[in-house]
Each structure stands twice: as structure tokens, then as C-alpha cells.
Amino acid sequence: MIKFKNNEYQCSMELTIALIGGKWKALILWHLGDKTLRYSEMRKVIPNVTPKMLTQQLRELEDSGLVKRLIYTQIPPKVEYSLTKAGQSLLPILDTMCKWGQNYANEYEHNMQELKLAKEE
Amino acid sequence: MIKFKNNEYQCSMELTIALIGGKWKALILWHLGDKTLRYSEMRKVIPNVTPKMLTQQLRELEDSGLVKRLIYTQIPPKVEYSLTKAGQSLLPILDTMCKWGQNYANEYEHNMQELKLAKEE
DNA sequence: CAGAATCCCTGCCGATACTG
DNA sequence: CAGTATCGGCAGGGATTCTG
Numbered sequence: 129m130i131k132f133k134n135n136e137y138q139c140s141m142e143l144t145i146a147l148i149g150g151k152w153k154a155l156i157l158w159h160l161g162d163k164t165l166r167y168s169e170m171r172k173v174i175p176n177v178t179p180k181m182l183t184q185q186l187r188e189l190e191d192s193g194l195v196k197r198l199i200y201t202q203i204p205p206k207v208e209y210s211l212t213k214a215g216q217s218l219l220p221i222l223d224t225m226c227k228w229g230q231n232y233a234n235e236y237e238h239n240m241q242e243l244k245l246a247k248e249e
Numbered sequence: 250m251i252k253f254k255n256n257e258y259q260c261s262m263e264l265t266i267a268l269i270g271g272k273w274k275a276l277i278l279w280h281l282g283d284k285t286l287r288y289s290e291m292r293k294v295i296p297n298v299t300p301k302m303l304t305q306q307l308r309e310l311e312d313s314g315l316v317k318r319l320i321y322t323q324i325p326p327k328v329e330y331s332l333t334k335a336g337q338s339l340l341p342i343l344d345t346m347c348k349w350g351q352n353y354a355n356e357y358e359h360n361m362q363e364l365k366l367a368k369e370e
Numbered sequence: 371c372a373g374a375a376t377c378c379c380t381g382c383c384g385a386t387a388c389t390g
Numbered sequence: 391c392a393g394t395a396t397c398g399g400c401a402g403g404g405a406t407t408c409t410g
Contacts, residue, residue: 130351130354132357137350138276138295138296138297139276139347140347140348140350140351140354141275141279141343141346141347141350142276142350143353143354144346144347144350144353145275145346147350147353149271150270150382150383151382154262154266155260166391166392167391167392167393168391168392171392174259178384178385178386179393179394180383180393181382181384183392184383193357193364196364203390203391204391205390205391205392205393206391206392207391207393212360212364214356214360217352221342221345221346221349222262224341224342224345225262225266226260226261226262226265228261228265228338228339228342229251229258229261229263229265229268230261231338232264232265233251233261233264236253239314239333239334239335240314243314243317243333271403272402287371288372288373289372299403299404299405299406300372300373301373301374301375301403301405302402302403302404303373304372304373304374305402324371325372326371326372326373326410327371328371328372
């Protein structure tokens with residue numbers, strides 16, 4: 129059991145899910161990678177996200193210490209996002225998840241066929 | 250871009266998230282590991298889950314080909330759940346996520362302190 | 371024992387318009 | 391450019407009761 133910020137988790141994986149789960153967070157982290165992206169650039173690489181959701185998710189990632197936000201006080205405004213060390217430490221996991229999904233999709237038909245045959249025995 | 254079951258994903262990681270995301274799925278998979286668990290046993294190891302949610306999530310995992318469901322036609326009923334090969338192939342990821350969460354929680358204070366100092370420069 | 375059925379509600383997420 | 395503000399849908403999740 130693990131406590132963190134007023135929440136209790138049975139397993140530390142629940143914490144991981146709470147931190148990078150949801151529809152956008154993992155995708156944002158993955159697109160950042162070791163690059164630095166401006167807000168408008170993020171909107172281009174993740175075209176489906178609305179400004180509200182993007183801002184909200186970025187703020188939560190910042191609060192978790194996974195993303196850094198660098199503000200240039202100038203006009204027009206400029207803000208750059210990048211991963212912190214903690215954020216970078218997630219990249220191997222995200223990479224593996226990405227590859228797993230790819231492989232899963234490729235083998236889906238084949239696997240389901242096998243399961244079906246096993247069931248009919 | 251990747252299409253799967255009437256859904257489109259920008260990245261195969263989105264597919265992975267769709268398959269094992271949500272509040273319970275990863276936890277269910279993790280607890281199964283290489284064991285076989287009965288329905289009632291699963292309720293014990295994941296005490297917070299309601300029967301409705303547990304059944305629903307197990308069915309979705311079964312439809313995805315990640316979990317096997319073995320029914321013993323007897324009275325009283327007995328149903329055993331276990332991971333398929335595809336499900337087992339997720340275990341390394343789940344394991345890494347678990348360790349990452351643990352490590353994140355341990356180093357949180359320290360990391361946040363560092364970020365704060367960096368900001369004040 | 372292993373669930374199905376029913377009712378209900380929160381909060382995630384989206385669309386659109388507006389602003390320093 | 392980098393966001394807020396406002397409104398609102400709806401699906402994910404929950405509590406409780408019932409059944410083969």
C-alpha cells in the first residue's frame with residue numbers, strides 16, 4: 129500500500145496510471161521525448177486535442193514534476209515544454225508500450241484464431 | 250496511424266492505453282500474473298472493485314484476447330481466469346510501471362525540491 | 371459462487387467563443 | 391501566441407438488489 133497526495137494506492141502501478149493515464153498524458157510525454165516543443169507545436173503534433181485539454185493535462189504533468197514549462201516574457205508570448213529527468217525516465221516504458229501496441233495489432237487476427245481453436249477442443 | 254475495431258489511433262501507444270487503461274485493467278492483469286484466479290479470489294486481491302466493474306473489465310480483457318476464462322459447468326459454479334500469451338507479454342511492461350511508480354514516490358520530494366531551486370535561478 | 375439488473379451520478383472530455 | 395471562460399454531453403464508474 130502506498131499513499132500519495134491524499135490518495136491511497138494498493139499497488140504503485142496504480143500511482144503510475146494516475147500520473148500518466150487518461151486520454152492524453154502518455155501521448156504528450158511521448159511526443160515531447162527529448163525535444164522541446166512550444167504550445168502551438170504540440171497542437172500540431174496532437175491535432176485532436178482541444179486547447180483546454182492540452183493546457184489542463186500539461187499543468188497536471190507539471191504538478192507531477194514530469195514536464196518543465198519555460199516562459200519567455202515577451203510579446204508575442206512564447207512557452208516551451210520539455211521533459212524533466214523524471215519525465216525522461218518514463219520514455220523506455222512509453223517506447224515499450226508503443227511497440228507492444230503495434231505488435232498486438234499485427235498479431236491480433238492470428239491470436240484470436242488460436243484462442244478460438246483452443247476453446248473448441 | 251493505426252486502425253483497430255472501428256477506432257483510429259494516431260500512435261500505437263494510444264491503442265495500448267485503450268486496451269489496458271482505465272482504473273482496473275492493468276491491476277487485474279498484474280494480479281493475475283502467471284497465476285490462475287477464481288472470480289471470488291480476484292475480489293479478495295482487489296477489494297475496492299465492485300462485482301459489476303470486475304465482470305465488465307474481465308469481459309473486455311477477454312474480448313481483447315488478453316485474458317482467458319475457463320468455466321467449470323458444475324454447481325456451485327466455478328470460473329477461472331488466467332492470462333493468454335498476449336496478456337503475459339504485457340507483464341514486463343506492468344512490472345516496469347510498478348517499479349517506476351515506486352521509485353517516483355520515493356524520489357518525489359527530492360525531485361520537486363530540485364525543480365524549485367532550478368526555477369529560482 | 372459468479373454473476374445480472376437496475377438506478378444513479380461524478381468528472382472527464384469536448385465545442386465554442388473570448389483575451390492579455 | 392498561448393492560453394481562459396463557459397456550457398454541456400455522456401460514458402465510466404458506483405451502490406444496491408436479485409438470480410441460476
